[in-house]
Amino acid sequence: MTILGDLGAASFLPWIRRHADRLGLAQTVSHADDERIELELDGPEELIDMMEVGCLLGPIDVWVETIGREPLAVQTS
Amino acid sequence: MTAQTTLQQAMPHQAPPHQAPPHQAMIDEWYPVGLVSQLDRSGRHTALMGEPIVVSGDDAGNPLVTGGNGRILPVKVRYGHVWSSLGTPTKDIFSIPEADQPGRRFVDVGVVRVRCSPLRAVENFLDIAHFPFVHTDVLGAEPHTEVQNYTAEIRADVDEVWATQVKFYQPQASKSASGGITTEYMYRVPAPTCSVLYKTCPPRPSEWDVITLFVQPLAEDLCDVWPWMALFDDETSMTDLIHFQQMIFLQDRSILENQIPRLLPLDPGMEIPTRADLTSIAYRRWLKRHDYTYGAQLVAR
Numbered sequence: 001m002t003i004l005g006d007l008g009a010a011s012f013l014p015w016i017r018r019h020a021d022r023l024g025l026a027q028t029v030s031h032a033d034d035e036r037i038e039l040e041l042d043g044p045e046e047l048i049d050m051m052e053v054g055c056l057l058g059p060i061d062v063w064v065e066t067i068g069r070e071p072l073a074v075q076t077s
Numbered sequence: 078m079t080a081q082t083t084l085q086q087a088m089p090h091q092a093p094p095h096q097a098p099p100h101q102a103m104i105d106e107w108y109p110v111g112l113v114s115q116l117d118r119s120g121r122h123t124a125l126m127g128e129p130i131v132v133s134g135d136d137a138g139n140p141l142v143t144g145g146n147g148r149i150l151p152v153k154v155r156y157g158h159v160w161s162s163l164g165t166p167t168k169d170i171f172s173i174p175e176a177d178q179p180g181r182r183f184v185d186v187g188v189v190r191v192r193c194s195p196l197r198a199v200e201n202f203l204d205i206a207h208f209p210f211v212h213t214d215v216l217g218a219e220p221h222t223e224v225q226n227y228t229a230e231i232r233a234d235v236d237e238v239w240a241t242q243v244k245f246y247q248p249q250a251s252k253s254a255s256g257g258i259t260t261e262y263m264y265r266v267p268a269p270t271c272s273v274l275y276k277t278c279p280p281r282p283s284e285w286d287v288i289t290l291f292v293q294p295l296a297e298d299l300c301d302v303w304p305w306m307a308l309f310d311d312e313t314s315m316t317d318l319i320h321f322q323q324m325i326f327l328q329d330r331s332i333l334e335n336q337i338p339r340l341l342p343l344d345p346g347m348e349i350p351t352r353a354d355l356t357s358i359a360y361r362r363w364l365k366r367h368d369y370t371y372g373a374q375l376v377a378r
Binding site: 015018019022023049050053054056057058059060063064 | 343344345346348349350351352354355358361362365366375376377
């Protein structure tokens with residue numbers, strides 16, 4: 001998941017972790033700067049949908065402009 | 078808590094020197110404060126964002142709105158209602174072109190007082206997921222509880238929130254509906270405490286019925302809701318149209334008055350919004366973007 005916007009507030013990354021934990025999603029932040037956060041999420045698609053909807057609003061001191069999603073390569077045996 | 082004490086506690090704070098008053102963005106907006114048809118010389122004693130106001134009419138029917146200290150407030154008449162503002166509005170009241178369309182019946186539904194945030198009242202209006210559970214066998218029914226995918230967006234060109242392609246099965250979509258139909262909705266939020274609903278018009282499939290929610294913010298947790306409609310319906314009596322809509326809003330009131338927190342959260346940290354809530358999320362994003370925070374809770378608690 002790629003989040004773009006005015007994301008500089010220090011509150012956002014902890015907020016993302018809390019929201020993902022509440023949804024039971026495994027998450028790894030692979031990149032974070034003031035304008036872009038790249039987040040790898042693992043879990044059911046419906047819950048990732050909820051993560052996206054929650055992040056669209058985010059905490060009050062953050063403005064999320066857009067969120068993009070693409071599936072990660074799945075390792076198969 | 079009585080309405081009076083709620084109003085007193087919600088009086089606007091004095092801003093520190095060199096700082097814009099809180100909620101300035103909302104202070105400069107237009108709000109409904111009464112029905113044109115009920116204007117009289119003695120006036121309606123009410124409130125706007127914590128400030129006592131009086132809405133009266135002169136012998137010629139011209140409206141006059143005065144603030145708590147006797148100052149004359151801006152006034153306009155539109156859609157059967159008197160509109161006023163505590164500040165200096167920079168925009169006109171939003172347009173509803175259907176209000177000028179021949180053949181429609183215009184329905185002043187009246188007022189419903191609700192002990193909730195004015196923003197909560199609008200958000201509830203935008204939510205279709207509650208229909209089967211709150212307006213059972215009228216606007217929704219089990220097992221038809223699924224909200225199909227729809228589009229919700231902030232339209233930059235008009236600076237409004239729009240939700241389109243909203244479809245829902247309704248046992249009795251309107252007073253004139255004779256049976257269950259899948260109703261299509263469009264929602265529009267053109268002002269922080271106003272919403273316009275465009276809905277399938279059973280007698281005239283090529284048109285939309287228009288049902289609006291104009292909300293007067295009395296305090297951050299108290300509001301008067303003024304529904305207004307522009308319908309194609311030549312058969313239903315005006316009394317029945319009003320009673321139908323009042324029944325819907327009274328069903329909503331019991332839910333709204335028990336919501337926690339009472340203010341509308343602009344941080345979803347304590348909630349788990351879903352795709353069905355996309356209109357609410359777009360509305361809250363728009364409020365946040367414009368600093369429309371009177372009646373909002375800024376930090377999740």
